[in-house]
Amino acid sequence: xxxxxxxxxxxxxxxxxxxxxxxxxxxxxxxxxxxxxxxxxxxxxxxxxxxxxxxxxxxxxxxxxxxxxxxxxxxxxxxxxxxxxxxxxxxxxxxxxxxxxxxxxxxxxxxxxxxxxxxxxxxxxxxxxxxxxxxxxxxxxxxxxxxxxxxxxxxxxxxxxxxxxxxxxxxxxxxxxxxxxxxxxxxxxxxxxxxxxxxxxxxxxxxxxxxxxx
Numbered sequence: 001x002x003x004x005x006x007x008x009x010x011x012x013x014x015x016x017x018x019x020x021x022x023x024x025x026x027x028x029x030x031x032x033x034x035x036x037x038x039x040x041x042x043x044x045x046x047x048x049x050x051x052x053x054x055x056x057x058x059x060x061x062x063x064x065x066x067x068x069x070x071x072x073x074x075x076x077x078x079x080x081x082x083x084x085x086x087x088x089x090x091x092x093x094x095x096x097x098x099x100x101x102x103x104x105x106x107x108x109x110x111x112x113x114x115x116x117x118x119x120x121x122x123x124x125x126x127x128x129x130x131x132x133x134x135x136x137x138x139x140x141x142x143x144x145x146x147x148x149x150x151x152x153x154x155x156x157x158x159x160x161x162x163x164x165x166x167x168x169x170x171x172x173x174x175x176x177x178x179x180x181x182x183x184x185x186x187x188x189x190x191x192x193x194x195x196x197x198x199x200x201x202x203x204x205x206x207x208x209x210x211x212x213x214x
Contacts, residue, residue, distance in 0.1 A: 011085030
């Protein structure tokens, strides 16, 4: 069974300077909506800046997805309107309702095929981008991480495209379950093994393997 979502916004970033405390860093997190057709390659959107390649980017973090439903929740929580791209996502999607994406779920946009492989883990750069004191902690507590996806088939997409959600038939964890596991003070070994059975992103898999060995 498939579900139809909608591509609300395509967001792309350039290299920009951002202050994190007293330090100034270069980052590509400041995404802004772009019009027209945009090519999607194996490493993400064409002309989208990825600066810190140690922790960001690569085939398993090619695209970051965030839902309009989570945007609505945050707008109420923060008492302000939030422009698409402010969370650093490449694709803003609508039509999820309460459904949480599962590792292994796939999304088709025209000829482009994506596979969900990890939750977003917030960092200090994200906190600085939001300019809200304590936001990283609030993001963790909210358990609304959005999802990273790998690109299985490349192509061209455009704002307003319909998105076909192809749920995995396997009982893989949701991105929220992986996110909560990441931030848990005590990690359940069975939950980690269940996560490792899923098609996780490389960085997330390495973290799970490390936790299992601790």
